[in-house]
Amino acid sequence: MTIPTNDTWSRDDLGGVPRETHLATLREHLVARGEAERLVDVTYRTVASPVGELLVAATPLGVVRVAFDVEGHERVLEDLARRVGVRILASPRRLDPVARQLEEYFAHRRTTFDVPMDLRLSSGFRRRVLAHLSEIGYGATESYAQVAVAAGSPRAVRAVGSACATNPLPVVVPCHRVLRSDGTLGGYVGGLDAKRALLALEAA
Amino acid sequence: MPADVQMSERPTSHPGAPGRLPGVKPFEQVVADHGGTVWRVCRAVVGPLDADDAWSETFLAALRAYPGLPEGSDVRAWLVTIAHRKAVDIHRARARRAVPVAEVPDHGVVEPASDEHDELLAAVARLPERQRLTVAYHHVAGLPYREVAELVGGTPEAARRAAADGVAALRRALGTTAAARPVVPVPGGAR
Known part of the structure; x- marks a missing residue:
């Protein structure tokens, strides 16, 4: 060498x-x-x-x-x-x-997630919102106002928005299924294109 | 500027980890940045047979201690220090396992040379311990001689001499033909 x-x-x-x-x-x-x-x-x-x-x-x-x-x-x-x-x-x-x-x-072969979740990054009202989001079924949607009612604080519509925006488990906890009352998208942590794509996937 | 604004940008100290902002750099980054270097150090220090063990023990110990590592620490030097302690452990364990022989060799395990590169590794393994360690910590890990001396004992100058002797011994062992291969400088390390 x-x-x-x-x-x-x-x-x-x-x-x-x-x-x-x-x-x-x-x-x-x-x-x-x-x-x-x-x-x-x-x-x-x-x-x-x-x-x-x-x-x-x-x-x-x-x-x-x-x-x-x-x-x-x-x-x-x-x-x-x-x-x-x-x-x-x-x-x-x-x-x-x-x-x-x-x-x-x-791949359209699954509609719910069955994995253990650690929700430590969310607390209080936001956590209650996340718990409710998991009950919105595949392909269904709710308005921010409906979620606020379900989470026990009907007037906390904006807080529902921020709970969705700070969802630590998007996709798995389906915050993409929450829309404005007029049916427009609202916001999304992954960007509106991603929200649109997820809703289209579930509608297909 | 109000004092509290300035304060908010500084690491918050908390009990048990003075001065360290808890969690900035995930440990994965430490492994990614230094895993290769530590593996080469282990290989040079304990030889190829125990290198993987030394690497694993080093990073497991580092994982355990990482949350308490003070901010601004030289992570590579910290890892090499741990690797050095693990190498000492491995040498002791090896000595306990070894069947007593009439003459105790003062070098590491030598692997049979299968190609030119292995020949160099085998020559490193045959170096006397002090030369092998100083070559590994200075030339492979890139630590300055001051830090090498802290690990192997003695003065920085003595460490420098031992490493120079080691390099000279490697040249003698392998012959000193002109280098056909370009020499790669040691990045950021050898001084």
């Missing part, structure tokens, strides 16, 4: 280069061991979808966050680090069940 002739040695020369697949295997083992020792606050992966790449994050209790591309996945992870814990690890495999259900939903 040939030897470098000056005093600067390459790290790669001296230590070898791990194959990406090898490091990926080591990282999966780290997640497994970390979880076994209860050291992992959040695991996450991404799921391709017709409304862009979705970030899916879970605590040991359940899915804690679903985020659209437009929210900025990196920013969402930093927010999770602040609000849930810094021990966040990517794990393609650990979130397979929810990823599979999302894929089925977008």
